[in-house]
Amino acid sequence: MTFTPLNKLTKALVVGLSLSTVTAAAQEQQLDDVVKAGSDINQSANRSQQRIDKMNDQVVDKLQTYKALNKEIDGLTVYNQQMQAQLDNQLIELQQLGQSIEQVSIIERQISPLMARMITTLDTFVSLDVPFLPEERQHRLADLKGMMERSDVSTSEKFRRVLEAYQVEVDYGRTIEAYQGEIDIDGTPMNVDFLRIGRVSFLYQSRDGLQLGQWDQASQSWQKLPASYRTSVNKALRIARKQLAPDLITVPVNLAKSAAE
Incomplete structure:
Protein backbone atom coordinates (compact mmCIF):
# COMPACT_ATOMS: atom_id res chain seq x y z
CA MET A 1 0.00 0.00 0.00
CA THR A 2 1.25 3.43 -0.87
CA PHE A 3 0.72 6.31 1.54
CA THR A 4 0.38 9.81 0.49
CA PRO A 5 1.89 12.62 2.47
CA LEU A 6 -1.54 13.46 3.83
CA ASN A 7 -1.96 10.01 5.05
CA LYS A 8 1.42 10.19 6.67
CA LEU A 9 0.48 13.40 8.39
CA THR A 10 -2.77 11.94 9.54
CA LYS A 11 -0.99 8.90 10.77
CA ALA A 12 1.46 11.08 12.60
CA LEU A 13 -1.36 13.03 14.19
CA VAL A 14 -3.10 9.87 15.19
CA VAL A 15 0.09 8.54 16.67
CA GLY A 16 0.69 11.84 18.44
CA LEU A 17 -2.81 11.92 19.78
CA SER A 18 -2.45 8.35 20.90
CA LEU A 19 0.80 9.17 22.66
CA SER A 20 -0.79 12.25 24.26
CA THR A 21 -3.70 10.14 25.41
CA VAL A 22 -1.36 7.53 26.81
CA THR A 23 0.72 10.22 28.51
CA ALA A 24 -2.37 11.91 29.95
CA ALA A 25 -3.68 8.59 31.18
CA ALA A 26 -0.35 7.82 32.72
CA GLN A 27 -0.22 11.23 34.36
CA GLU A 28 -3.79 10.84 35.55
CA GLN A 29 -2.89 7.44 36.95
CA GLN A 30 0.12 8.92 38.65
CA LEU A 31 -2.03 11.73 40.01
CA ASP A 32 -4.53 9.20 41.32
CA ASP A 33 -1.70 7.28 42.87
CA VAL A 34 -0.39 10.45 44.48
CA VAL A 35 -3.86 11.38 45.73
CA LYS A 36 -4.40 7.88 47.04
CA ALA A 37 -0.99 7.90 48.66
CA GLY A 38 -1.79 11.29 50.22
CA SER A 39 -5.14 9.96 51.42
CA ASP A 40 -3.42 6.90 52.85
CA ILE A 41 -0.88 9.14 54.53
CA ASN A 42 -3.65 11.33 55.95
CA GLN A 43 -5.55 8.29 57.22
CA SER A 44 -2.38 6.88 58.69
CA ALA A 45 -1.59 10.25 60.25
CA ASN A 46 -5.15 10.46 61.59
CA ARG A 47 -4.84 7.00 63.10
CA SER A 48 -1.47 7.96 64.53
CA GLN A 49 -2.94 11.13 65.97
CA GLN A 50 -5.77 9.17 67.52
CA ARG A 51 -3.25 6.80 69.07
CA ILE A 52 -1.24 9.79 70.28
CA ASP A 53 -4.38 11.41 71.73
CA LYS A 54 -5.34 8.15 73.38
CA MET A 55 -1.85 7.73 74.81
CA ASN A 56 -1.90 11.36 75.94
CA ASP A 57 -5.24 10.76 77.72
CA GLN A 58 -3.77 7.68 79.34
CA VAL A 59 -0.70 9.64 80.41
CA VAL A 60 -2.95 12.40 81.87
CA ASP A 61 -5.03 9.80 83.69
CA LYS A 62 -1.94 8.09 85.02
CA LEU A 63 -0.55 11.45 86.12
CA GLN A 64 -3.77 12.35 87.93
CA THR A 65 -3.84 8.91 89.53
CA TYR A 66 -0.21 9.36 90.56
CA LYS A 67 -0.95 12.75 92.11
CA ALA A 68 -4.02 11.35 93.89
CA LEU A 69 -1.99 8.43 95.21
CA ASN A 70 0.71 10.80 96.42
CA LYS A 71 -1.90 12.83 98.30
CA GLU A 72 -3.35 9.66 99.76
CA ILE A 73 0.12 8.50 100.77
CA ASP A 74 0.77 11.84 102.45
CA GLY A 75 -2.54 11.57 104.28
CA LEU A 76 -1.81 8.00 105.32
CA THR A 77 1.64 9.06 106.52
CA VAL A 78 0.10 11.72 108.78
CA TYR A 79 -2.61 9.29 109.90
CA ASN A 80 -0.02 6.63 110.71
CA GLN A 81 1.97 9.14 112.73
CA GLN A 82 -1.16 10.05 114.70
CA MET A 83 -2.04 6.39 115.21
CA GLN A 84 1.49 5.66 116.35
CA ALA A 85 1.31 8.50 118.84
CA GLN A 86 -2.03 7.18 120.13
CA LEU A 87 -0.63 3.66 120.28
CA ASP A 88 2.35 4.89 122.28
CA ASN A 89 0.01 6.70 124.68
CA GLN A 90 -2.19 3.62 124.98
CA LEU A 91 0.84 1.48 125.77
CA ILE A 92 1.76 3.93 128.52
CA GLU A 93 -1.83 3.91 129.82
CA LEU A 94 -1.85 0.10 129.65
CA GLN A 95 1.28 0.00 131.73
CA GLN A 96 -0.22 2.42 134.22
CA LEU A 97 -3.43 0.40 134.25
CA GLY A 98 -1.47 -2.73 135.02
CA GLN A 99 0.16 -0.96 137.95
CA SER A 100 -3.25 0.30 139.09
CA ILE A 101 -4.68 -3.22 138.91
CA GLU A 102 -1.89 -4.44 141.15
CA GLN A 103 -2.61 -1.61 143.58
CA VAL A 104 -6.35 -2.31 143.42
CA SER A 105 -5.71 -5.93 144.32
CA ILE A 106 -3.76 -4.79 147.36
CA ILE A 107 -6.45 -2.26 148.30
CA TYR A 172 -30.94 10.99 161.18
CA GLY A 173 -29.06 13.46 163.35
CA ARG A 174 -30.24 16.51 161.38
CA THR A 175 -33.79 15.68 160.35
CA ILE A 176 -37.24 15.60 161.96
CA GLU A 177 -39.49 12.59 161.47
CA ALA A 178 -42.90 11.30 162.55
CA TYR A 179 -44.07 7.70 162.21
CA GLN A 180 -46.48 5.29 163.86
CA GLY A 181 -45.59 2.31 165.99
CA GLU A 182 -46.28 0.38 169.15
CA ILE A 183 -44.69 0.51 172.58
CA ASP A 184 -45.29 -1.19 175.90
CA ILE A 185 -46.50 1.27 178.55
CA ASP A 186 -46.85 -0.18 182.04
CA GLY A 187 -47.15 -3.66 180.56
CA THR A 188 -49.81 -2.64 178.05
CA PRO A 189 -49.12 -2.43 174.30
CA MET A 190 -50.13 0.94 172.90
CA ASN A 191 -50.27 2.36 169.39
CA VAL A 192 -48.58 5.75 169.37
CA ASP A 193 -47.17 8.46 167.12
CA PHE A 194 -43.41 8.73 167.43
CA LEU A 195 -41.62 12.06 166.95
CA ARG A 196 -37.88 12.16 166.37
CA ILE A 197 -36.06 15.49 166.30
CA GLY A 198 -32.51 14.68 165.27
CA ARG A 199 -31.08 12.62 168.09
CA VAL A 200 -31.74 15.18 170.82
CA SER A 201 -35.43 14.40 171.35
CA PHE A 202 -37.40 11.19 170.85
CA LEU A 203 -41.05 11.45 171.91
CA TYR A 204 -44.30 9.57 171.68
CA GLN A 205 -47.94 10.55 171.90
CA SER A 206 -50.87 8.17 172.23
CA ARG A 207 -53.42 8.19 169.45
CA ASP A 208 -55.97 9.86 171.70
CA GLY A 209 -53.38 12.49 172.61
CA LEU A 210 -53.79 11.90 176.33
CA GLN A 211 -50.40 10.34 177.03
CA LEU A 212 -47.01 11.82 176.20
CA GLY A 213 -43.56 10.45 176.83
CA GLN A 214 -39.86 11.02 176.15
CA TRP A 215 -37.07 8.50 175.77
CA ASP A 216 -34.44 8.89 178.45
CA GLN A 217 -31.14 7.65 177.11
CA ALA A 218 -29.47 7.52 180.52
CA SER A 219 -32.06 5.14 182.01
CA GLN A 220 -32.88 3.50 178.67
CA SER A 221 -36.59 3.92 179.37
CA TRP A 222 -39.64 6.02 178.55
CA GLN A 223 -40.47 8.91 180.84
CA LYS A 224 -43.95 10.43 180.89
CA LEU A 225 -44.36 14.09 180.03
CA PRO A 226 -46.89 16.57 181.42
CA ALA A 227 -49.91 17.55 179.33
CA SER A 228 -48.43 21.04 178.88
CA TYR A 229 -46.29 19.67 176.04
CA ARG A 230 -49.29 18.36 174.09
CA THR A 231 -49.76 21.45 171.90
CA SER A 232 -46.05 21.69 171.03
CA VAL A 233 -45.81 17.98 170.29
CA ASN A 234 -48.91 18.11 168.06
CA LYS A 235 -47.40 21.05 166.18
CA ALA A 236 -44.07 19.25 165.79
CA LEU A 237 -45.83 16.14 164.50
CA ARG A 238 -47.64 18.19 161.84
CA ILE A 239 -44.37 19.89 160.82
CA ALA A 240 -42.64 16.49 160.53
CA ARG A 241 -45.49 15.25 158.33
CA LYS A 242 -45.15 18.41 156.21
CA GLN A 243 -48.66 19.51 157.14
CA LEU A 244 -47.29 22.78 158.51
CA ALA A 245 -44.46 25.03 157.42
CA PRO A 246 -41.27 24.79 159.53
CA ASP A 247 -41.57 26.88 162.67
CA LEU A 248 -40.18 27.17 166.19
CA ILE A 249 -41.36 24.43 168.53
CA THR A 250 -40.86 23.76 172.22
CA VAL A 251 -40.09 20.15 173.10
CA PRO A 252 -38.11 18.52 175.89
CA VAL A 253 -34.49 17.70 175.05
CA ASN A 254 -32.50 14.77 176.28
CA LEU A 255 -29.82 16.74 178.13
CA ALA A 256 -27.88 13.68 179.22
CA LYS A 257 -27.52 12.59 175.59
CA SER A 258 -26.57 16.09 174.49
CA ALA A 259 -23.89 16.34 177.13
CA ALA A 260 -22.46 13.00 176.08
CA GLU A 261 -22.31 14.15 172.46
Whole structure:
Protein backbone atom coordinates (compact mmCIF):
# COMPACT_ATOMS: atom_id res chain seq x y z
CA MET A 1 0.00 0.00 0.00
CA THR A 2 1.25 3.43 -0.87
CA PHE A 3 0.72 6.31 1.54
CA THR A 4 0.38 9.81 0.49
CA PRO A 5 1.89 12.62 2.47
CA LEU A 6 -1.54 13.46 3.83
CA ASN A 7 -1.96 10.01 5.05
CA LYS A 8 1.42 10.19 6.67
CA LEU A 9 0.48 13.40 8.39
CA THR A 10 -2.77 11.94 9.54
CA LYS A 11 -0.99 8.90 10.77
CA ALA A 12 1.46 11.08 12.60
CA LEU A 13 -1.36 13.03 14.19
CA VAL A 14 -3.10 9.87 15.19
CA VAL A 15 0.09 8.54 16.67
CA GLY A 16 0.69 11.84 18.44
CA LEU A 17 -2.81 11.92 19.78
CA SER A 18 -2.45 8.35 20.90
CA LEU A 19 0.80 9.17 22.66
CA SER A 20 -0.79 12.25 24.26
CA THR A 21 -3.70 10.14 25.41
CA VAL A 22 -1.36 7.53 26.81
CA THR A 23 0.72 10.22 28.51
CA ALA A 24 -2.37 11.91 29.95
CA ALA A 25 -3.68 8.59 31.18
CA ALA A 26 -0.35 7.82 32.72
CA GLN A 27 -0.22 11.23 34.36
CA GLU A 28 -3.79 10.84 35.55
CA GLN A 29 -2.89 7.44 36.95
CA GLN A 30 0.12 8.92 38.65
CA LEU A 31 -2.03 11.73 40.01
CA ASP A 32 -4.53 9.20 41.32
CA ASP A 33 -1.70 7.28 42.87
CA VAL A 34 -0.39 10.45 44.48
CA VAL A 35 -3.86 11.38 45.73
CA LYS A 36 -4.40 7.88 47.04
CA ALA A 37 -0.99 7.90 48.66
CA GLY A 38 -1.79 11.29 50.22
CA SER A 39 -5.14 9.96 51.42
CA ASP A 40 -3.42 6.90 52.85
CA ILE A 41 -0.88 9.14 54.53
CA ASN A 42 -3.65 11.33 55.95
CA GLN A 43 -5.55 8.29 57.22
CA SER A 44 -2.38 6.88 58.69
CA ALA A 45 -1.59 10.25 60.25
CA ASN A 46 -5.15 10.46 61.59
CA ARG A 47 -4.84 7.00 63.10
CA SER A 48 -1.47 7.96 64.53
CA GLN A 49 -2.94 11.13 65.97
CA GLN A 50 -5.77 9.17 67.52
CA ARG A 51 -3.25 6.80 69.07
CA ILE A 52 -1.24 9.79 70.28
CA ASP A 53 -4.38 11.41 71.73
CA LYS A 54 -5.34 8.15 73.38
CA MET A 55 -1.85 7.73 74.81
CA ASN A 56 -1.90 11.36 75.94
CA ASP A 57 -5.24 10.76 77.72
CA GLN A 58 -3.77 7.68 79.34
CA VAL A 59 -0.70 9.64 80.41
CA VAL A 60 -2.95 12.40 81.87
CA ASP A 61 -5.03 9.80 83.69
CA LYS A 62 -1.94 8.09 85.02
CA LEU A 63 -0.55 11.45 86.12
CA GLN A 64 -3.77 12.35 87.93
CA THR A 65 -3.84 8.91 89.53
CA TYR A 66 -0.21 9.36 90.56
CA LYS A 67 -0.95 12.75 92.11
CA ALA A 68 -4.02 11.35 93.89
CA LEU A 69 -1.99 8.43 95.21
CA ASN A 70 0.71 10.80 96.42
CA LYS A 71 -1.90 12.83 98.30
CA GLU A 72 -3.35 9.66 99.76
CA ILE A 73 0.12 8.50 100.77
CA ASP A 74 0.77 11.84 102.45
CA GLY A 75 -2.54 11.57 104.28
CA LEU A 76 -1.81 8.00 105.32
CA THR A 77 1.64 9.06 106.52
CA VAL A 78 0.10 11.72 108.78
CA TYR A 79 -2.61 9.29 109.90
CA ASN A 80 -0.02 6.63 110.71
CA GLN A 81 1.97 9.14 112.73
CA GLN A 82 -1.16 10.05 114.70
CA MET A 83 -2.04 6.39 115.21
CA GLN A 84 1.49 5.66 116.35
CA ALA A 85 1.31 8.50 118.84
CA GLN A 86 -2.03 7.18 120.13
CA LEU A 87 -0.63 3.66 120.28
CA ASP A 88 2.35 4.89 122.28
CA ASN A 89 0.01 6.70 124.68
CA GLN A 90 -2.19 3.62 124.98
CA LEU A 91 0.84 1.48 125.77
CA ILE A 92 1.76 3.93 128.52
CA GLU A 93 -1.83 3.91 129.82
CA LEU A 94 -1.85 0.10 129.65
CA GLN A 95 1.28 0.00 131.73
CA GLN A 96 -0.22 2.42 134.22
CA LEU A 97 -3.43 0.40 134.25
CA GLY A 98 -1.47 -2.73 135.02
CA GLN A 99 0.16 -0.96 137.95
CA SER A 100 -3.25 0.30 139.09
CA ILE A 101 -4.68 -3.22 138.91
CA GLU A 102 -1.89 -4.44 141.15
CA GLN A 103 -2.61 -1.61 143.58
CA VAL A 104 -6.35 -2.31 143.42
CA SER A 105 -5.71 -5.93 144.32
CA ILE A 106 -3.76 -4.79 147.36
CA ILE A 107 -6.45 -2.26 148.30
CA GLU A 108 -9.19 -4.85 147.79
CA ARG A 109 -7.48 -7.22 150.20
CA GLN A 110 -7.33 -4.40 152.73
CA ILE A 111 -10.77 -2.91 152.18
CA SER A 112 -12.77 -6.06 152.97
CA PRO A 113 -11.57 -6.17 156.59
CA LEU A 114 -12.14 -2.41 156.77
CA MET A 115 -15.77 -2.80 155.67
CA ALA A 116 -16.29 -5.59 158.21
CA ARG A 117 -15.00 -3.32 160.98
CA MET A 118 -17.20 -0.46 159.73
CA ILE A 119 -20.31 -2.68 159.85
CA THR A 120 -19.43 -3.88 163.34
CA THR A 121 -18.93 -0.29 164.48
CA LEU A 122 -22.24 0.73 162.93
CA ASP A 123 -24.00 -2.18 164.64
CA THR A 124 -22.57 -1.13 167.98
CA PHE A 125 -23.55 2.50 167.38
CA VAL A 126 -27.16 1.57 166.54
CA SER A 127 -27.46 -0.64 169.62
CA LEU A 128 -26.28 2.24 171.82
CA ASP A 129 -28.23 4.96 170.01
CA VAL A 130 -31.72 6.29 170.64
CA PRO A 131 -34.04 3.39 169.69
CA PHE A 132 -35.97 4.97 166.82
CA LEU A 133 -36.90 2.90 163.74
CA PRO A 134 -35.40 -0.25 165.28
CA GLU A 135 -36.73 -2.70 162.66
CA GLU A 136 -35.59 -0.57 159.72
CA ARG A 137 -32.11 -0.02 161.08
CA GLN A 138 -31.59 -3.64 162.11
CA HIS A 139 -32.81 -4.79 158.71
CA ARG A 140 -30.27 -2.49 157.04
CA LEU A 141 -27.48 -3.94 159.18
CA ALA A 142 -28.58 -7.50 158.42
CA ASP A 143 -28.51 -6.72 154.70
CA LEU A 144 -24.97 -5.36 154.99
CA LYS A 145 -23.77 -8.43 156.86
CA GLY A 146 -25.37 -10.76 154.34
CA MET A 147 -23.96 -8.74 151.46
CA MET A 148 -20.40 -9.19 152.71
CA GLU A 149 -20.69 -12.97 152.17
CA ARG A 150 -21.97 -12.66 148.59
CA SER A 151 -19.55 -13.23 145.72
CA ASP A 152 -21.85 -11.72 143.07
CA VAL A 153 -21.53 -8.22 144.57
CA SER A 154 -18.39 -6.29 143.66
CA THR A 155 -16.16 -4.82 146.32
CA SER A 156 -16.92 -1.31 145.08
CA GLU A 157 -20.67 -1.91 145.40
CA LYS A 158 -20.23 -3.31 148.90
CA PHE A 159 -18.23 -0.26 149.95
CA ARG A 160 -20.82 2.06 148.40
CA ARG A 161 -23.62 0.46 150.36
CA VAL A 162 -21.67 0.60 153.62
CA LEU A 163 -21.02 4.30 153.09
CA GLU A 164 -24.68 4.77 152.19
CA ALA A 165 -25.71 3.18 155.49
CA TYR A 166 -23.38 5.55 157.34
CA GLN A 167 -24.87 8.49 155.44
CA VAL A 168 -28.39 7.45 156.46
CA GLU A 169 -27.35 7.38 160.11
CA VAL A 170 -25.71 10.80 159.76
CA ASP A 171 -28.89 12.20 158.23
CA TYR A 172 -30.94 10.99 161.18
CA GLY A 173 -29.06 13.46 163.35
CA ARG A 174 -30.24 16.51 161.38
CA THR A 175 -33.79 15.68 160.35
CA ILE A 176 -37.24 15.60 161.96
CA GLU A 177 -39.49 12.59 161.47
CA ALA A 178 -42.90 11.30 162.55
CA TYR A 179 -44.07 7.70 162.21
CA GLN A 180 -46.48 5.29 163.86
CA GLY A 181 -45.59 2.31 165.99
CA GLU A 182 -46.28 0.38 169.15
CA ILE A 183 -44.69 0.51 172.58
CA ASP A 184 -45.29 -1.19 175.90
CA ILE A 185 -46.50 1.27 178.55
CA ASP A 186 -46.85 -0.18 182.04
CA GLY A 187 -47.15 -3.66 180.56
CA THR A 188 -49.81 -2.64 178.05
CA PRO A 189 -49.12 -2.43 174.30
CA MET A 190 -50.13 0.94 172.90
CA ASN A 191 -50.27 2.36 169.39
CA VAL A 192 -48.58 5.75 169.37
CA ASP A 193 -47.17 8.46 167.12
CA PHE A 194 -43.41 8.73 167.43
CA LEU A 195 -41.62 12.06 166.95
CA ARG A 196 -37.88 12.16 166.37
CA ILE A 197 -36.06 15.49 166.30
CA GLY A 198 -32.51 14.68 165.27
CA ARG A 199 -31.08 12.62 168.09
CA VAL A 200 -31.74 15.18 170.82
CA SER A 201 -35.43 14.40 171.35
CA PHE A 202 -37.40 11.19 170.85
CA LEU A 203 -41.05 11.45 171.91
CA TYR A 204 -44.30 9.57 171.68
CA GLN A 205 -47.94 10.55 171.90
CA SER A 206 -50.87 8.17 172.23
CA ARG A 207 -53.42 8.19 169.45
CA ASP A 208 -55.97 9.86 171.70
CA GLY A 209 -53.38 12.49 172.61
CA LEU A 210 -53.79 11.90 176.33
CA GLN A 211 -50.40 10.34 177.03
CA LEU A 212 -47.01 11.82 176.20
CA GLY A 213 -43.56 10.45 176.83
CA GLN A 214 -39.86 11.02 176.15
CA TRP A 215 -37.07 8.50 175.77
CA ASP A 216 -34.44 8.89 178.45
CA GLN A 217 -31.14 7.65 177.11
CA ALA A 218 -29.47 7.52 180.52
CA SER A 219 -32.06 5.14 182.01
CA GLN A 220 -32.88 3.50 178.67
CA SER A 221 -36.59 3.92 179.37
CA TRP A 222 -39.64 6.02 178.55
CA GLN A 223 -40.47 8.91 180.84
CA LYS A 224 -43.95 10.43 180.89
CA LEU A 225 -44.36 14.09 180.03
CA PRO A 226 -46.89 16.57 181.42
CA ALA A 227 -49.91 17.55 179.33
CA SER A 228 -48.43 21.04 178.88
CA TYR A 229 -46.29 19.67 176.04
CA ARG A 230 -49.29 18.36 174.09
CA THR A 231 -49.76 21.45 171.90
CA SER A 232 -46.05 21.69 171.03
CA VAL A 233 -45.81 17.98 170.29
CA ASN A 234 -48.91 18.11 168.06
CA LYS A 235 -47.40 21.05 166.18
CA ALA A 236 -44.07 19.25 165.79
CA LEU A 237 -45.83 16.14 164.50
CA ARG A 238 -47.64 18.19 161.84
CA ILE A 239 -44.37 19.89 160.82
CA ALA A 240 -42.64 16.49 160.53
CA ARG A 241 -45.49 15.25 158.33
CA LYS A 242 -45.15 18.41 156.21
CA GLN A 243 -48.66 19.51 157.14
CA LEU A 244 -47.29 22.78 158.51
CA ALA A 245 -44.46 25.03 157.42
CA PRO A 246 -41.27 24.79 159.53
CA ASP A 247 -41.57 26.88 162.67
CA LEU A 248 -40.18 27.17 166.19
CA ILE A 249 -41.36 24.43 168.53
CA THR A 250 -40.86 23.76 172.22
CA VAL A 251 -40.09 20.15 173.10
CA PRO A 252 -38.11 18.52 175.89
CA VAL A 253 -34.49 17.70 175.05
CA ASN A 254 -32.50 14.77 176.28
CA LEU A 255 -29.82 16.74 178.13
CA ALA A 256 -27.88 13.68 179.22
CA LYS A 257 -27.52 12.59 175.59
CA SER A 258 -26.57 16.09 174.49
CA ALA A 259 -23.89 16.34 177.13
CA ALA A 260 -22.46 13.00 176.08
CA GLU A 261 -22.31 14.15 172.46
